[in-house]
Amino acid sequence: MSETKPEPDTQAGERVAETAPESPSHEAPAPDPQVLARRRFLARASIGLGAVGGVALGAPLVGFVVAPLGRAVPRTFRTVGKVGDFEVGQTVEVKFIDTSPLPWAGVTANTGAWLRRVDEKKFVAFAINCAHLGCPVRWLPDARLFMCPCHGGVYYEDGSVAAGPPPHALSQYVVRVQGDEVQIRAEPIPME
């Protein structure tokens, strides 16, 4: 017959723990109330100064980004060539500077259009940017179509959508002839 060991008396154990001698206390002395008040003041002052610094740095940055959004974009006519530079019936790419007045625009201020001389006096200019997501479209003279290489958008020669995801026709610029100069009115092009 095997003897069963008696279960440890947990209550007794707890009693032992309760009655165990306490280790010597190493509690720090209570801090001086003046020191505590000074620390609180310094903490609040540093938080306040941090907030003021954050606003001082952040406000110009926010203004730098947001201000151009509310600024009216001027519409300016840009000369893209002489009337005699263009043959009747031909569609060619022309370059010009857009109306962005932002000094940091750099080369991104350059844009282009597909200009067609319809007859002796009439010109039409199509946006070079696809109406879907803005990829530059190419003019295929043999097919007489505009093609977008990004997602296969296709436009007829009048700029209307022939196939693909473009939600609307190619945008057109206003074109005028001033003297012997052909001018395009530069303005933002609506995308999808």
Ligand code: FES
């Ligand atoms: Fe032209 Fe998508 S950007 S089809």
